[in-house]
Amino acid sequence: MPARPRLASIDRQARLAPDIHAVRTGRDLILLDLAADDYLCLPECGPLEISGAVIRGPMETLLRMASEELLQPEHAPAPARKVPPGLPKTPSALPTTVRPTIGDLATFTLIWLDAVRRRPTLAGLARRMQGRRGRRNDPAAVAARVEIFNRILPLAPWTGACLLQAELLLRFLNAADLDADWVFGVRTWPFLAHCWLQNGDVCVSQAPETLTIYRPILVI
Secondary structure (H helix, E strand, C coil): CCCCCCHHHCEEEEEECCCEEEEEECCEEEEEECCCCEEEEECCCCCCEEECCEEEEEHHHHHHHHHCCCECCCCCCCCCCCCCCCCCCEECCCCCCCCCCHHHHHHHHHHHHHHHHHCCCHHHHHHHHHCCCCCECCHHHHHHHHHHHHHHHHHCCCCCCHHHHHHHHHHHHHCCCECCEEEEEEECCCCEEEEEEEECCEECCCCHHHHCCCEEEEEC
């Protein structure tokens, strides 16, 4: 006669709260709270499956998350969100030699001035960038635009960390009617958070081998 499963091992399904994004790293759960602009780690959460806003796992883990107000009530509408892509594995194609024009310099300057003046929260950035229009898919044009951006960026008085640089590059691409996914990733022990741009399997903003330690948690 087969053994009955223990209550704690029975899987249940729940939905993450609207501002909560999550990814599992080993037996730990990393959460990004957009409203609080902060990360949280719940260690030893056991096996979990996460797809967008849906999380499935042991009842004891979900009860623990509910007590921390990380889940939605069952009757609440499910938040719509994109599932983060897998890590990119292909570098962006090397463009032919390109040189920034006066128009490129002017575009970058306006974007930079606006970005450093506002400095919104991550939730504010997500709302702003999620509203951008659909853009054309042209890998060669994206590669050339990134090369122009990389030539201009060192001229800026201040370039900040990955968050500002990714915002600047994404907006610089959008100004040329191009686009990319803005992906946020995390790792633990030690905890690190990072963000980059990618299109499908192609890493737009840096070498893909530098990202292998991260697990994507959010895509804008």
